Amino acid sequence: MAVIRDVMPAFQLLQPTSIADAQSLLAQQGTDGMVLAGGMDAFDWLKDRIRKPKTVIDLSGVEEMRGIRAVAGGGLEIGAMTTLTEVVNDPLVRQQYSLLAQAASLVASPQIRNQGTLGGNVSQDTRCWYYRAGWPCYRAGGNICYADTPVGRNREHAILHAERCVAVNPSDTAPALIALDADFVIRTGKGERVIPAEDYFVGPDIDITRMNILKPGDLLTSIRIPATWAGAQFFFEKVRDRNVWDFPLLNVASAIKLSGNTIQDIRIVVNAAAARPLRLKSIESAVRGRTREASTGEMAGKLAVEGAVPLQFNAYKIPLMRNLVKRSITGVEEASWA
Amino acid sequence: MGIVQWATSPLGQHVPIHIAWFLIWVALIAGMAFLIVHVIYMRFFAKEKEFAPDSEMFDRAQLPARVPRHSLTARLFHWVMAVAMLTLLFTAFLPKVGVPMDWVEYHWIAGVVLTISILFHIVHASFFLDFWSIWPDRTDIQDAWNRVQRFFGKPAPAPRKFAKYPLENKLYHGTVMFTGLAVIVTGIFMMFRVRTIFFPRNPYLFGDMTWGLMYVLHGLAGAGFITLTIVHVYFAIRPEKLPITAGMLVGTMSREFYLKEHDPSRWAIKNVNQPQPGTSDGD
Numbered sequence: 001m002a003v004i005r006d007v008m009p010a011f012q013l014l015q016p017t018s019i020a021d022a023q024s025l026l027a028q029q030g031t032d033g034m035v036l037a038g039g040m041d042a043f044d045w046l047k048d049r050i051r052k053p054k055t056v057i058d059l060s061g062v063e064e065m066r067g068i069r070a071v072a073g074g075g076l077e078i079g080a081m082t083t084l085t086e087v088v089n090d091p092l093v094r095q096q097y098s099l100l101a102q103a104a105s106l107v108a109s110p111q112i113r114n115q116g117t118l119g120g121n122v123s124q125d126t127r128c129w130y131y132r133a134g135w136p137c138y139r140a141g142g143n144i145c146y147a148d149t150p151v152g153r154n155r156e157h158a159i160l161h162a163e164r165c166v167a168v169n170p171s172d173t174a175p176a177l178i179a180l181d182a183d184f185v186i187r188t189g190k191g192e193r194v195i196p197a198e199d200y201f202v203g204p205d206i207d208i209t210r211m212n213i214l215k216p217g218d219l220l221t222s223i224r225i226p227a228t229w230a231g232a233q234f235f236f237e238k239v240r241d242r243n244v245w246d247f248p249l250l251n252v253a254s255a256i257k258l259s260g261n262t263i264q265d266i267r268i269v270v271n272a273a274a275a276r277p278l279r280l281k282s283i284e285s286a287v288r289g290r291t292r293e294a295s296t297g298e299m300a301g302k303l304a305v306e307g308a309v310p311l312q313f314n315a316y317k318i319p320l321m322r323n324l325v326k327r328s329i330t331g332v333e334e335a336s337w338a
Numbered sequence: 339m340g341i342v343q344w345a346t347s348p349l350g351q352h353v354p355i356h357i358a359w360f361l362i363w364v365a366l367i368a369g370m371a372f373l374i375v376h377v378i379y380m381r382f383f384a385k386e387k388e389f390a391p392d393s394e395m396f397d398r399a400q401l402p403a404r405v406p407r408h409s410l411t412a413r414l415f416h417w418v419m420a421v422a423m424l425t426l427l428f429t430a431f432l433p434k435v436g437v438p439m440d441w442v443e444y445h446w447i448a449g450v451v452l453t454i455s456i457l458f459h460i461v462h463a464s465f466f467l468d469f470w471s472i473w474p475d476r477t478d479i480q481d482a483w484n485r486v487q488r489f490f491g492k493p494a495p496a497p498r499k500f501a502k503y504p505l506e507n508k509l510y511h512g513t514v515m516f517t518g519l520a521v522i523v524t525g526i527f528m529m530f531r532v533r534t535i536f537f538p539r540n541p542y543l544f545g546d547m548t549w550g551l552m553y554v555l556h557g558l559a560g561a562g563f564i565t566l567t568i569v570h571v572y573f574a575i576r577p578e579k580l581p582i583t584a585g586m587l588v589g590t591m592s593r594e595f596y597l598k599e600h601d602p603s604r605w606a607i608k609n610v611n612q613p614q615p616g617t618s619d620g621d
Contacts (some may be wrong), residue, residue, distance in 0.1 A: 034568070143549065163440075
């Protein structure tokens, strides 16, 4: 039977106006409900008729989830429904956390950034086309990964931490937020939970059907960025097939505190290499206390790809990641390989 | 709501992909229900065990105080298998009931340990132990029938004492054997779907339908082991079975228990003058 594309299946639309109402509705609907933030990910699922939720809970009317607020004592709180354009244009973000502004500015196209939200960008599902085409793969509850077969199209897929499923997380803002040591605020039926950004994401080894820890009934309400890394030296680079509008083949975000030219502290995060953004803690430890120079970056790049397992068509990601990690430490100019 | 989860393959085939996960709860509830029913039966309806007199005259004085039952090798096999089985059950089903964990590697490693221990057991039991001691014989069937008739108040001769293993034990072993073979054979093939150290991954080894049926059989047998494990642990800790359980720990049982429940002509203890734990011919 032919699949009708672009015509969404019928569903009940609920439009709460407060976080409490939204969470309550999500809890009531359970697995029958679908959250709609900016709709940039959700509408694909609906129009392709791969997901047919009974209810869609549209968060666009929840004003408390919008906006960027300075927090007493330093830092920012960004509502999950704040659009990516608002994040990019916010003076405080640009001044103190330009890493996030840069990452957000590289998401998709201007139109999508006008509509897409920060919460949606970090919570979006993977782009693996086998999965998104509705095939019964591991991530969809089945017993096979169609991308990890001898003829599977896996150019964009994982080189690290693949566990049966080789899909990757496509978010650009997620690595930046992890590098900034952000916390995610989640409203659940039991109250509010605040968790470090890196713990928000889940790999297939832990749960193969989810990209993050949100369970039915949970709602990401805001993201808090502490003052810890405000004004640090930042680096963000995204490599994609089409520079005007595409998901990352790989991206890297780093925040560095220098003492002279010595790396005092650092956080490096890579995304689209695995099913969750990877904070490279061993690299951070290895370069902390070292001079910020080409040899340090080179060493970090080589360490970063240890254990990488390429698939049939994505071996290029290994040198790409090696180089991106190097550049994230030394900067683009210093990063030419000896 | 079926017991099998179906999906449409890329070729448009309607194929099974695994069991419906509610069967985990069905298996758990079935095990608990058996336990409750058996407790009630034993408390209110069960009669005192009655056995026919021993068929042959036996010199009880020749028996050692501790009768050897399981050799050290047999006991080690049992406990290795138990640890592997519990690891398999927890790693298979906890993630399905909402306890997320990194389970795949632990699962297949435990599966390999189980497989090796079972292969060892087959060789050990076939060539070094009394192979037939765990299989029901004609006397077991006759005695079981007599016990049923006597339970319902009909006249029937008292059953004979047990050989090394009671009939229930033998039937349980048979059930575990077939269920175990099902999970092991399907599990070995399923290892071709993940990366292991043994052979290259090959998801095309079978077609979608065959793979699906394999996952379903693996799941059904695995869920069956939830019930079987509950039943096994329950009997292991029942007061009247504790001497048998202790035998699996220390290798021997008391002479009194042996003479009370077992027929020396059906389970003869050799070398009775020089008792050595674990030298029973019937391990």
